[in-house]
Amino acid sequence: MPLKILLTGVAGFIANRVASMLLDDGHTVVGLDNMNDAYDIRLKEYRLAALTGRDGFHYLRADIADRAAVRDAWTAGLAYCGGGRRGRPRTTAS
Numbered sequence: 702m703p704l705k706i707l708l709t710g711v712a713g714f715i716a717n718r719v720a721s722m723l724l725d726d727g728h729t730v731v732g733l734d735n736m737n738d739a740y741d742i743r744l745k746e747y748r749l750a751a752l753t754g755r756d757g758f759h760y761l762r763a764d765i766a767d768r769a770a771v772r773d774a775w776t777a778g779l780a781y782c783g784g785g786r787r788g789r790p791r792t793t794a795s
């Protein structure tokens with residue numbers, strides 16, 4: 702049964718690949734990303750371009766902290782959260 706899935710961080714390494722696989726399987730993907738500059742944004746644009754125009758793909762540039770945007774996007778049945786900042790600083794014990 703085809704699902705409608707909200708996928709955050711869709712321009713990122715992991716979620717972009719997940720989106721592609723879900724679309725291959727005939728699901729609908731609402732992809733959300735704020736396109737932050739944690740690393741070269743051209744890489745994110747390149748990944749996003751591979752999804753843009755594919756049947757069943759809808760992109761929303763927004764932050765997952767933006768409740769109104771997420772509420773509007775929330776027509777999905779499932780959510781996968783791939784949005785997050787890589788390389789979170791480690792704590793050091795003294």
Ligand SMILES: NC(=O)c1ccc[n+]([C@@H]2O[C@H](COP(=O)([O-])OP(=O)(O)OC[C@H]3O[C@@H](n4cnc5c(N)ncnc54)[C@H](O)[C@@H]3O)[C@@H](O)[C@H]2O)c1
Pocket residue numbers: 709710711712713714715716733734735736737739745763764765766783784785786787788
């Ligand atoms: N890549 C790995 O091997 C790996 C391993 C373990 C855990 N993780 C974690 O999984 C998550 C995704 O990893 P990745 O490699 O795909 O990272 P990534 O940085 O390539 O992708 C994350 C995406 O989320 C987006 N994003 C970040 N904060 C956002 C926000 N507030 N609102 C909307 N979009 C936001 C970014 O713009 C980016 O496109 C990260 O939290 C990472 O730490 C990754």
